[in-house]
Amino acid sequence: xxxxxxxxxxxxxxxxxxxxxxxxxxxxxxxxxxxxxxxxxxxxxxxxxxxxxxxxxxxxxxxxxxxxxxxxxxxxxxxxxxxxxxxxxxxxxxxxxxxxxxxxxxxxxxxxxxx
Numbered sequence: 001x002x003x004x005x006x007x008x009x010x011x012x013x014x015x016x017x018x019x020x021x022x023x024x025x026x027x028x029x030x031x032x033x034x035x036x037x038x039x040x041x042x043x044x045x046x047x048x049x050x051x052x053x054x055x056x057x058x059x060x061x062x063x064x065x066x067x068x069x070x071x072x073x074x075x076x077x078x079x080x081x082x083x084x085x086x087x088x089x090x091x092x093x094x095x096x097x098x099x100x101x102x103x104x105x106x107x108x109x110x111x112x113x114x115x
Contacts, residue, residue: 054095057081062102065093070102 057063061073063083071083074090081095 050099053100054098057095057098063098064100064102065091066097066099072102073098 057073057076059073059076062070063073063081064070065083069083069085069091071085071091073081074084075082076095079095080092081098083091083093083098085091
């Protein structure tokens with residue numbers, strides 16, 4: 001058995017295959033590009049649309065907050081918005097907490113419930 005161990009230990013280590021690192025690097029690059037186009041780019045587009053909506057917000061607009069509360073904007077400042085939820089019920093929320101148009105969201109959620 002000692003001769004077999006000596007023979008195995010005398011064998012030189014096999015060299016690493018050449019060009020293998022480039023293939024792995026290319027695969028990681030392709031995965032990053034796919035991740036960017038399927039995750040990061042659509043999220044940025046949606047975020048820009050929400051920011052545009054928030055900056056164009058006007059008194060009297062029907063809105064939906066990030067908490068899912070529907071109401072109508074009754075006053076605005078640079079940072080806050082007062083949303084009338086029901087007769088005599090008003091909430092002061094951050095302007096950034098207003099997510100979308102209330103009328104558009106209710107029809108979209110109705111469509112989602114049908115599917």
